[in-house]
Amino acid sequence: MNRKGLRLDQAPPLHLPLRFFLTAPLFGVGAGLLLAWKGAELLLTPWSFPTLALVHLITLGFLTMVMMGALYQITPVLVGTPVPGTGLVWLVHLGLVCGLAALTLWLLTGAPFLNWLAVAGLLPAFLIFLGQMALALRRAPTWNATVFSIALAVTALALAISLGLVFLGEFAALWQLPARRPLATAHVYLALGGWVGTLITGVGYAVIPMFYLSGKFPAHLTWLVMAFQLLLPISGSLVAFLAPSPVWHLIPLLIAASATGVFTFAVVRALRGRKRRIIDSTLRYWQTGIACAPLSLASLAVFTFHPEFRWLMAFGVLFLLGFAMSILSGMLYKIVAFLVWLHRFSKMAGKMDVPLLRDIIPHRPTALQWWTHLLMLGLLVVAALTGHDGLARAGGLALVVSCGALFLILLRAARFNRPTTSTESTGITATNSSGAATAEPQPPSQGSTEA
Amino acid sequence: MTETTLDLREVPENERSERLTAAFEALPSGGLLFFTTAEDPRRVLRQLITNLWGRFDWAPLKEGDSQWLSQIVKRERPGPTGLEDMLIVEHRRCDDLFAEAEAAAQEGDQERTELLFGRLEMGMERHFTIEEEGFFQEVDQRMGLMGGGPVAVMRDEHQQMRGMLRRMAGALAESNLEDFLAASDTMIYLMEQHNMKEEEMLYPMAEEVLGAEMDELLQRLYLF
Helix, strand or coil: HHHHHHCCCCCCCCCCHHHHHHHHHHHHHHHHHHHHHHHHHHCCCCCHHCCCCCCHHHHHHHHHHHHHHHHHHHHHHHHHHCCCHHHHHHHHHHHHHHHHHHHHHHHHCCHHHHHHHHHHHHHHHHHHHHHHHHHHHCCCCCCCCHHHHHHHHHHHHHHHHHCCCCCHHCCCCCCCCCCHHHHHHHHHHHHHHHHHHHHHHHHHHHHHHHCCCCCCCCCCHHHHHHHHHHHHHHHHHHHHHHHHHHHHHHHHHHHHHHHHHHHHHHHHHHCCCCCCCCCCCCHHHHHHHHHHHHHHHEEEEHHHHHHHHHHHHHHHHHHHHHHHHHHHHHHHHHHHHHHHHHHHHHCCCCCCCCHHHHHHCCHHHHHHHHHHHHHHHHHHHHHHCCCHHHHHHHHHHHHHHHHHHHHHHHHHHHHHHCCCCCCCCCCCCCCCCCCCCCCCCCCCCCCCCCC | EEEEEEEEECCHHHHHHHHHHHHHHHCCCEEEEEEEEEEHHHHHHHHHHHHCCCCCCEEEEEECCCCEEEEEEECCCCCCCHHHHHHHHHHHHHHHHHHHHHHHHHHHCHHHHHHHHHHHHHHHHHHHHHHHHHHHHHHHHHHHHCHHHHHHHHHHHHHHHHHHHHHHHHHCCCCHHHHHHHHHHHHHHHHHHHHHHHHHHHHHHHHHHHHHHHHHHHHHCCCC
């Protein structure tokens, strides 16, 4: 154990994770607009360029954006070591935003310079991010289940991104790929199973006991899930290259099902046995995500036997939006509210008029936002299965609304700053950096202000 | 869990330790004993520590008014006291009290909320004191941190939690259970992220630097 590595005071400045958290819903809005514009044609095959644009707006624009911001924030706390080079984070964010915008436009228009622009943005962004994570993990003072799952997730991300850049290189005619389809399949296993799946479960072990006082997850279950998660991208990639028939994909599917089964069981048991009986939007989102995970795999299982793309598209909706986006949205509400409170108000925690988390992110708007998210899920699952154009466009609009609302709620929280004007004091002096002397919190533009 | 109660208020001073020991010995493994004393129970506990160290966990529940209430749990696995047995056990006990107080407030039961919150406050203050007055200093010295680094952050967070406890107490004094719950919903994240940092990072390191001396240190800090 490396004692010198222990630093519990390395939480990054507030703006650093917030810029990722506030950008993510905007890419969600972008994905919704694209879907509302193009309609059901985006749901016909996962391999068309416009569909790939839609998928990457969600996977990179929303999911990876949130997860990278969260890793910058939680690595110092969960791993116990600072992330080096936080001065470069603006570059990571800028590269990701510009690279992803260029990638989307290139997939939609095919203009060759956009391909280069995408690489120019994404390559440095991920190189810096992965380098920072590698250094932080190397200095980890202790290796527990959470640290291990972060390492596994980041490794899978590195491999998935490398393959993604290889595809971009091929389209730029730098090289010719002998086997693009198997490589693409491996890319999907690494990105969804390795990166998204592992990180979300790893964070779940850490936060569910904290938020709901549910008791720790049993270590043997967490390590079991992690073993499956290690096997999943490996077996998936091997099968993609070597398997003589698609039925072989049942092997990684069974592994994914085992991981999901054990994780779902553990979460459901933890939430049922939770000591805090409160119900909030984060809990609702965990329940939604946990319900969608097995459904997404069921859809994938059907696809293995009936290779009609609609089952694959339904899997995409259920896994990316139903499982991953749900859980991350719920986490955003908690993380953003707590970070804003911690940075701006924790020093005056004893005063009676100090804002609380519910003032920073009120319950009601988040509950309404959750309903729009459910509506979006319902519309898009049916649209994926039926290919109904109107439903696909309506689902796209619902995605615009739910991600737009998420953005506004988070923006209001990020701008929430109330200097205490009251004279009643418990001896702690309130300090406020912004100097905006208003007695009431200023909502940015929307009326989601009631407590 | 078997629960027993013992009132030592009327018992002559020279018999108290004997009576407490007898009641403790009668407990089944894992059993819980509540006992009341007319003054600070630490005096009678000193005897218990000398004779029965490593076999019980004590926690104060209520103080003052010539009526001090404490609890003693008979450990299922007696042995040298480590952080698991003392500081981590207290984290979990406070978690439980916190959840119960919150549930009582949700049911609108002011009286029960006050009872449970009072126990929570006492437990947390004792825990803070043990860490601040002895444990942190020891860890600080052994790890050569010179008062900075992790220990300073932990101290800061204790201050913030004290603030939130005052906030919750203020709401409770005004019988404003709604506000009490709003404050508790902020407190929980502060408390749990703090516990996690201690349990995942600081405590394992403290165990490494202190080794076999931990038992002795904790015995010294027990009655803070």
